[in-house]
Amino acid sequence: MSDKFTVEIISPDQTILKQETNEVIIPSFEGQMGILNNHIPLITFLRPGIITIKAESEKKFYVEEGTVEFSNNNLLILTSSSKNLANFDKNKINEMLQKAETSLNTASTDKDRYVASYKFETLKEIS
Amino acid sequence: MPSLDDLKKRIKSVKSTQKITKAMKMVAAAKLRKAQESAEKGRPYSQKMQNIILNLTKSINDPQNAPKLLVGTGEDKKYLCVVLTADRGLCGGFNSNICKLAKTNFKKILGEGKELNIITVGSKGHDQIKREYGKYVIKKFSFKDKKNISFNEADEVGKEIISLFNQNKFDKCIIFYNNFKNVITQIPQAQQIIPAETKNLKETNDENFSYEFEPEEDEILEDLLPKNISTQVFKALLENAASEQGSRMTAMDNATRNAGDLVDKLTIDYNRSRQASITKELIEIISGAESL
Numbered sequence: 053m054s055d056k057f058t059v060e061i062i063s064p065d066q067t068i069l070k071q072e073t074n075e076v077i078i079p080s081f082e083g084q085m086g087i088l089n090n091h092i093p094l095i096t097f098l099r100p101g102i103i104t105i106k107a108e109s110e111k112k113f114y115v116e117e118g119t120v121e122f123s124n125n126n127l128l129i130l131t132s133s134s135k136n137l138a139n140f141d142k143n144k145i146n147e148m149l150q151k152a153e154t155s156l157n158t159a160s161t162d163k164d165r166y167v168a169s170y171k172f173e174t175l176k177e178i179s
Numbered sequence: 180m181p182s183l184d185d186l187k188k189r190i191k192s193v194k195s196t197q198k199i200t201k202a203m204k205m206v207a208a209a210k211l212r213k214a215q216e217s218a219e220k221g222r223p224y225s226q227k228m229q230n231i232i233l234n235l236t237k238s239i240n241d242p243q244n245a246p247k248l249l250v251g252t253g254e255d256k257k258y259l260c261v262v263l264t265a266d267r268g269l270c271g272g273f274n275s276n277i278c279k280l281a282k283t284n285f286k287k288i289l290g291e292g293k294e295l296n297i298i299t300v301g302s303k304g305h306d307q308i309k310r311e312y313g314k315y316v317i318k319k320f321s322f323k324d325k326k327n328i329s330f331n332e333a334d335e336v337g338k339e340i341i342s343l344f345n346q347n348k349f350d351k352c353i354i355f356y357n358n359f360k361n362v363i364t365q366i367p368q369a370q371q372i373i374p375a376e377t378k379n380l381k382e383t384n385d386e387n388f389s390y391e392f393e394p395e396e397d398e399i400l401e402d403l404l405p406k407n408i409s410t411q412v413f414k415a416l417l418e419n420a421a422s423e424q425g426s427r428m429t430a431m432d433n434a435t436r437n438a439g440d441l442v443d444k445l446t447i448d449y450n451r452s453r454q455a456s457i458t459k460e461l462i463e464i465i466s467g468a469e470s471l
Binding site: 064094 | 217220221223224225227228230231234235329330333334389390391392393394399402403406410413
């Protein structure tokens with residue numbers, strides 16, 4: 053039995069990625085989550101973080117938000133903000149980092165602060 | 180009978196109009212391909228999103244406590260209509276068709292004594308609607324300076340809708356747009372987005388899973404539903420963009436053909452009157468020679 057499953061990343065204007073993979077790590081809202089094949093059906097949403105897709109070659113995507121559904125060995129990630137780390141501009145990261153810092157300082161609710169802090173840390177990590 | 184010179188001028192002007200319409204047609208055809216592509220690329224996102232929402236709704240056992248965006252306020256008094264049109268004219272019946280459909284609906288809503296609010300997207304629709312229903316228009320959007328519609332624009336409209344909903348400004352929200360079927364057919368459509376129409380969806384999806392939710396269903400739904408509104412608006416905008424170009428292409432094609440017909444007709448007139456004047460001159464010369 054193959055231990056692979058399909059992963060799709062879809063943004064509002066296009067399908068960014070569709071491929072076979074062994075393992076995907078997603079930054080779910082309540083913590084990192086590793087998904088292997090035959091995972092039980094799952095729906096969750098994302099906080100800012102890095103999606104790692106492990107196949108023959110590893111691919112990483114930065115996301116700010118999104119919705120994830122896993123069913124029938126098909127992982128679906130709907131997001132309007134994904135960026136492939138391989139061609140993510142350094143200057144852009146720094147710019148976003150600064151914005152994230154201000155939004156972290158001005159966040160009023162716990163939820164906003166939670167999201168902003170993850171955004172800040174993820175950006176810091178990759179910059 | 181217009182003089183030869185007049186005819187010549189007219190032929191020239193019709194010909195240059197024809198050149199313009201021909202150019203516009205070709206531009207529209209090029210843009211259409213792009214718009215159609217992005218409309219098609221955008222479809223999976225909205226479809227999958229609806230699927231997820233449907234799966235979520237299935238697992239909700241207590242409809243009383245379900246999010247309001249999904250089940251509505253339980254009332255049916257105030258309506259919000261979002262009319263999506265183009266920012267440019269010269270595209271056949273594109274804008275008028277949407278407005279016509281919207282106006283029939285407005286009449287019905289007002290006829291039933293319900294409250295009506297209108298948001299217009301695109302300046303052409305606003306122009307047409309403000310004549311009769313100007314006092315109901317509460318906000319207008321125009322993305323004239325944007326070359327391509329991106330999700331951000333749709334999000335802007337979506338956020339406005341949601342903030343109005345949270346202020347209890349309306350119970351039901353309907354969007355009007357043109358659905359792109361093919362280049363010659365665009366169907367104006369009225370789609371209710373709040374509360375979400377789940378009836379049609381149920382038929383398309385028979386699969387049944389018991390999902391694991393993380394965090395709880397309600398929380399996911401609360402996150403997802405506002406996004407879904409923007410997604411629906413975005414889908415409508417993309418369909419609209421493709422329809423606009425398709426409609427313009429057809430309209431300009433017709434205009435080019437009409438101009439061609441007109442040129443032919445005018446050329447015949449021109450030749451006939453030229454011949455007539457030559458004949459007249461000949462007769463004058465001959466009768467002059469005879470009288471000598």
